[in-house]
Amino acid sequence: MSLIRKPLNRRSILRAGAMGGAALATPTIFTSGAWSAGYLNEPTGAEVVLGFNVPQTGAYADEGADELRAYQLAVKHLNGEGDGGLLNTFSSKELKGGVNGKKVAYVTGDTQTKSDAARASAKRMIEKDGAVMITGGSSSGVAIAVQSLCQEAGVIFMAGLTHSNDTTGKDKRKNGFRHFFNTEMSGAALAPVLKNNYGTDRKAYHLTADYTWGWSQEESIKKYTEGMGWETTAAVRTPLGAGDFSQYITPVLNSGADVLVLNHYGKDMVNSLTQAVQFGLRDKQVNGKDFVIVVPLYSRLMAQGAGENVKGIFGSTNWHWSLQDEGSKAFVKSFGQEYGFPPSQAAHTCYVQTLLYADAAQRAGTFDPCAIAAALEGFEFDGMGNGPTLYRADDHQCFKDVLVVKGKENPTSQFDLLEVVEVTPRSQVEYPAEMLGGELGTCNNGA
Numbered sequence: 001m002s003l004i005r006k007p008l009n010r011r012s013i014l015r016a017g018a019m020g021g022a023a024l025a026t027p028t029i030f031t032s033g034a035w036s037a038g039y040l041n042e043p044t045g046a047e048v049v050l051g052f053n054v055p056q057t058g059a060y061a062d063e064g065a066d067e068l069r070a071y072q073l074a075v076k077h078l079n080g081e082g083d084g085g086l087l088n089t090f091s092s093k094e095l096k097g098g099v100n101g102k103k104v105a106y107v108t109g110d111t112q113t114k115s116d117a118a119r120a121s122a123k124r125m126i127e128k129d130g131a132v133m134i135t136g137g138s139s140s141g142v143a144i145a146v147q148s149l150c151q152e153a154g155v156i157f158m159a160g161l162t163h164s165n166d167t168t169g170k171d172k173r174k175n176g177f178r179h180f181f182n183t184e185m186s187g188a189a190l191a192p193v194l195k196n197n198y199g200t201d202r203k204a205y206h207l208t209a210d211y212t213w214g215w216s217q218e219e220s221i222k223k224y225t226e227g228m229g230w231e232t233t234a235a236v237r238t239p240l241g242a243g244d245f246s247q248y249i250t251p252v253l254n255s256g257a258d259v260l261v262l263n264h265y266g267k268d269m270v271n272s273l274t275q276a277v278q279f280g281l282r283d284k285q286v287n288g289k290d291f292v293i294v295v296p297l298y299s300r301l302m303a304q305g306a307g308e309n310v311k312g313i314f315g316s317t318n319w320h321w322s323l324q325d326e327g328s329k330a331f332v333k334s335f336g337q338e339y340g341f342p343p344s345q346a347a348h349t350c351y352v353q354t355l356l357y358a359d360a361a362q363r364a365g366t367f368d369p370c371a372i373a374a375a376l377e378g379f380e381f382d383g384m385g386n387g388p389t390l391y392r393a394d395d396h397q398c399f400k401d402v403l404v405v406k407g408k409e410n411p412t413s414q415f416d417l418l419e420v421v422e423v424t425p426r427s428q429v430e431y432p433a434e435m436l437g438g439e440l441g442t443c444n445n446g447a
Contacts, residue, residue: 038368038447039154039367039368039369039370039445039446039447040126040132040153040154040155040369040445040446040447041126041130041131041132041155041367041446042132042367042368043102043130043132043367045102046102046103047102047103047104047105048099048100048102048103048104048105048132048367049105049106049107049125049129049130049131049132050071050075050104050105050106050107050131050132050133050134050135050354050357051106051107051108051109051122051125051126051129051131051133051134051135051136052067052068052071052106052107052108052109052135052136053108053109053111053118053121053122053125053134053135053136053137053146054067054068054071054108054109054110054111054136054137054138054160054350055110055111055112055113055137055138055139055142056068056108056110056111056112057110057112057113058111058112058113058114058241059113059240059241059266059267059268060113060138060139060265060266060267061266061267062266062267062301062305063138063161063266063299063301063344063346064110064111064136064138064346066301066343066344066346066347067136067138067160067161067346067347067350068108069335069338069339069343069347070335070343070346070347070348070350070351070354071106071135071136071350071351071354072106073085073334073335073338073351074350074351074354074355075104075105075106075354076338077334077355078095078097078098078099078104078354078355078358079097079098079103079104080096080097080098082334082338083333083334083337084334085330085331085334085335085351086327086330086331086334086351086352086355086383086384086385087355088330089326089327089330089383089384090327090355090359090381090383090384091381091382091383092359092363092381094359094362094363095355095358095359095362099358099361099362099367100361100362100365100366100367104358107125107129107131109121109122109124109125109136111136111137111138111139111142111146113138113139113142113240113241114142115141115142115144115145115146116145118137118142118145118146119145119146119149122134122146122149122150123149123153126150126153126155131155132155132156132367132369133155133156133157133158133357133369134146134150134155134156134157134158135157135158135159135160135350135353135354135357136160136350137159137160137161137162138160138161138162138265138266138346139161139162139211139213139240140162140163140164140166140167140211140212140213140216141164141211141212141213142162143159143160143162143164143167143178144162144164144166144167144171144212147159147167147171147173147175147176148171148173150173150175150176151173151174151175151176151441151444152444153444153446154175154369154444154445154446154447155175155369155446156175156176156177156357156369156372156373157173157175157176157177158177158179158353158354158356158357159176159177159178159179159180159353160180160346160349160350160353161180161345161346161349161350162178162180162213163180163181163182163183163186163213163216163217163265163297164182164183164212164213164215164216164217165182165183165184165216165219165220165436166212166216166436166438167182168182168395168396168397168436168438169182169395169436169437169438170436170437170438171438172395172396172438172439172440173440173441174373174396174440174441174442174443174444175369175373175443175444176396177353177356177373177376177391177396178396178397178398179349179352179353179356179398180318180349180398181316181318181398181400181402181429182216182220182397183213183216183217183219183220183221183296183297184220184429184431184435184436185316185402185429186217186220186221186296186297186316186402187220187221187223187224187225187296188224188402188424188428188429188431189316189402189403189404189422189424189428189429190221190224190294190296190314190315190316190404191221191224191225191227191228192422193314193404193421193422194225194228194294194314195228197314198259198289198292200228200229200230201229201230202225202229202230202231202258202259202289203230203231203232203233203256203257203258203259203286203287204222204225204230204231204232204233204257204259204260204261204294205232205233205234205235205236205252205255205257205259205260205261206218206221206222206232206234206235206236206261206263207236207238207245207248207249207252207260207261207262207263207264207272208235208236208237208238208263208264209237209238209240209263209264209265209268210237210238210239210240211240213265214237214238214263214264217263217296217297218235218261218263220296221261221263221294221296222235230259233255233256233257234251234255234257236248236251238264238268238272240268241267241268242268242271243271244271244275245268245271245272245275245276246275246279248272249272249275249276249279249281250279252276252281253279253281253284256286256287257286258286258287258289258290258291258292259291259292259293259294260276260281260291260292260293260294261293261294261296262276262293262294262295262296263296263297264295265297265299265302266301266302267305269295269302269306270302270305270306273293273295273306273309273310273313274306274309276293277293277309281293292313293313294313294314294315295310295313295314295315296315296316297315297316297317298310298315298316298317298405298418299317299344299345299346300320300321300342300344300345300415300417300418301344301346303407303417303418304414304415304417307417309407310407310408310417310418311407311408311409312406312407312409313406313407314404314405314406314421315404315405315406316402316403316404316405317345317403317405317418318345318348318349318386318402318403319345319348319349319385319386319403320345320403320405320418320420321342321343321344321348321415322416322418322419322420323385323403323420325385325387326383327382327383327384327385327386328385331343331348331351331385335347335351341415342415348385352384352385355384356376356379356381356384356391357372357376360372360375360376360379361375363375368445369443369444369445369446370443370444370445373443374443376391376396377391377393377396378390378391378392378393379391386398386400386401387400387401387426388400388426389426390426392433394433394434394440395433395436395438395440396440397433399426399429399430400426401423401424401425401426402423402424402426402428402429403420403422403423403424404420404421404422404423404424405418405419405420405421406418406419406421
């Protein structure tokens with residue numbers, strides 16, 4: 001069954017069905033038909049069109065499905081429908097139904113977790129559907145590619161699930177913004193918990209997804225674990241969507257390592273963790289210590305896929321549905337009433353990004369991307385489920401508390417698989433913007 005509801009105008013309905021086409025290998029060229037006098041895709045009718053670009057197929061499709069659910073719920077709330085969700089707890093009270101007097105419409109695309117496909121679908125939404133903002137993705141490689149395209153085109157990119165340092169580091173762009181945390185923050189939050197539970201004398205073996213996120217995750221975890229005394233015995237790259245990881249797990253058995261770090265996400269993490277447990281790694285003793293597995297980036301969807309294999313395994317997460325602040329409770333209630341189960345961190349960050357974009361447009365009084373960028377830069381807000389949060393102007397990265405979680409030993413339901421063991425304060429994960437490199441450059445409004 002399709003998760004995509006009918007967009008709000010006939011043009012959007014016609015275009016939404018075409019979004020999942022094959023990737024284009026041709027260079028990105030924005031034709032004159034997409035331009036308007038003031039800024040790119042300045043809405044002239046009763047609606048404003050947003051582009052939701054998510055993995056509907058491939059290794060991260062589960063995350064993409066939950067992102068789409070969240071985007072659709074955000075549109076409903078922005079248009080004054082439903083219970084309002086996080087608009088009721090959001091510290092900014094500018095949004096009253098619609099944005100700048102316009103209803104919100106949307107079109108969708110399938111990134112396929114491939115950069116070329118993601119750029120192609122984003123390009124179609126910008127050129128043919130008049131999208132003023134693109135958002136989504138569950139891969140940092142995709143996010144970086146689409147962020148670059150949006151910079152070239154002259155629209156805002158509100159990143160979805162992207163965890164690589166590079167998105168707001170060396171590849172940051174003035175037109176791009178990220179709410180999700182990064183691997184630097186995961187390392188800073190997770191390492192003290194690992195030290196307290198497993199000590200400082202450990203030998204770690206990394207299996208790493210072979211693309212920008214995996215490299216970044218491996219680098220950050222090595223930085224913080226080696227900094228507390230752990231030794232890295234090996235770091236092996238694995239292809240995205242490998243499915244069978246047995247050939248990569250077998251060498252771990254005789255490596256002398258007593259920790260396996262799985263720098264995998266989505267179905268890759270489900271498969272590699274399940275196979276590692278089946279190979280008996282969690283029951284081994286090495287170097288006089290119980291062998292342990294670490295999953296640096298967790299999600300509720302991954303935990304659900306891996307089932308009892310996640311028991312006792314530590315990781316970090318951007319948000320979790322069990323949080324008891326008013327914003328989290330409001331979102332869980334609203335999402336649960338709409339879909340019948342709790343939201344994932346992917347759903348949360350995508351929903352929040354949509355509201356943050358709309359709020360910035362409302363505060364700016366325009367959909368001009370450069371005015372919206374200015375409204376987002378340095379914006380401090382609360383009530384969105386992560387505590388007081390800053391959209392830092394220097395790199396367009398959100399800073400907020402980071403959660404360390406562990407697989408529950410005695411879950412009460414198929415959704416209750418992770419427990420929050422540490423809420424790492426924002427001050428512990430902050431770092432200077434220049435540390436991760438890159439230059440924002442100048443804003444492009446497409447004019």
